[in-house]
Structures are given as structure tokens and as C-alpha cells.
Amino acid sequence: MTEKKFIDVSKVLEEKAPTLKKWMPGFILNWLKRKLHEEEINIIMEQLKDTxxxxxxxxxxxxxxxxxxxxxxxxxxxxxxxxxxxxxxxxxxxxxxxxxxxxxxxx
Structure with a gap:
């Protein structure tokens, strides 16, 4: 996976809601990433980057x-x-x- 992600839930929370991110348990963050299909979408976007x-x-x-x-x-x-x-x-x-x-x- 490339360093630059199209979707980065952790980074968005850090920028938009730093207090929430600070107190959010890791398993909730991981659950959110799975629900938003972060990894799958980033893989597809990487595959289609020149399209x-x-x-x-x-x-x-x-x-x-x-x-x-x-x-x-x-x-x-x-x-x-x-x-x-x-x-x-x-x-x-x-x-x-x-x-x-x-x-x-x-x-």
C-alpha cells in the first residue's frame, strides 16, 4: 500500500476532532475503518490512479x-x-x- 492514502480515517479524526481521536479506543477506530472500507477503497484508488x-x-x-x-x-x-x-x-x-x-x- 502506498504511503499516501486516499481515505485515512485516523488522519481525518486527528484534524477534525483531535479530542475525540485522543480518547477513542483503538478497537472503535479499527471498526470504523472496516465499516468505511478504508483499505479496500485505498487499494482500488491506487489501482486506478492513472485512469x-x-x-x-x-x-x-x-x-x-x-x-x-x-x-x-x-x-x-x-x-x-x-x-x-x-x-x-x-x-x-x-x-x-x-x-x-x-x-x-x-x-
Whole structure:
């Protein structure tokens, strides 16, 4: 693993909440890192470090094991503006799926 991490939970806590970090038991910090998939995401980001744009998006989805099935993609206009809405609270994977679907219609 590279020295520079894309996600570093410990560093973020140190910078944003140093008192909390100081008193947080190590097992809680390790649990948080596992829940946020820190190591897995850092490995994927290292593997894709020289990949950009839609290629980065699609390879990232592949690495995450996400199977995106686009139905009704004929509703995506080939030109002009578009409004998209994610139906999940954080919407990160939704956003990546949108990029993939739009990229198939608007290469």
C-alpha cells in the first residue's frame, strides 16, 4: 500500500476532532475503518490512479463489483440538459451508475 492514502480515517479524526481521536479506543477506530472500507477503497484508488473520466468511473464500478443494469435509457436525451435524482441517502454509487448510463447514451 502506498504511503499516501486516499481515505485515512485516523488522519481525518486527528484534524477534525483531535479530542475525540485522543480518547477513542483503538478497537472503535479499527471498526470504523472496516465499516468505511478504508483499505479496500485505498487499494482500488491506487489501482486506478492513472485512469480518468468515464473510464475511471466504469473501472471503479467494475472493481467494486457493482452490476449496473440500465433500463429505460432511451429516456436519456442525447443532447441538452438533464436532471438526475438519486434515491439513496448518500448517492455515491447512484452517481457512478448515472455516469455509466449517460456515458452509454452520450459517448
Amino acid at each position: 480518468y473520466g468515464i473510464d475511471f468511473n466504469n473501472k471503479g464500478l467494475e472493481k467494486l463489483g457493482a452490476n449496473i443494469v440500465s433500463i429505460n435509457s432511451h429516456h436519456i436525451p442525447k443532447t441538452g440538459g438533464i436532471i438526475l435524482a438519486a434515491n439513496h441517502p448518500l448517492g455515491g454509487l447512484d452517481g457512478m451508475a448515472f455516469v455509466k448510463a449517460i456515458g452509454e447514451v452520450r459517448p
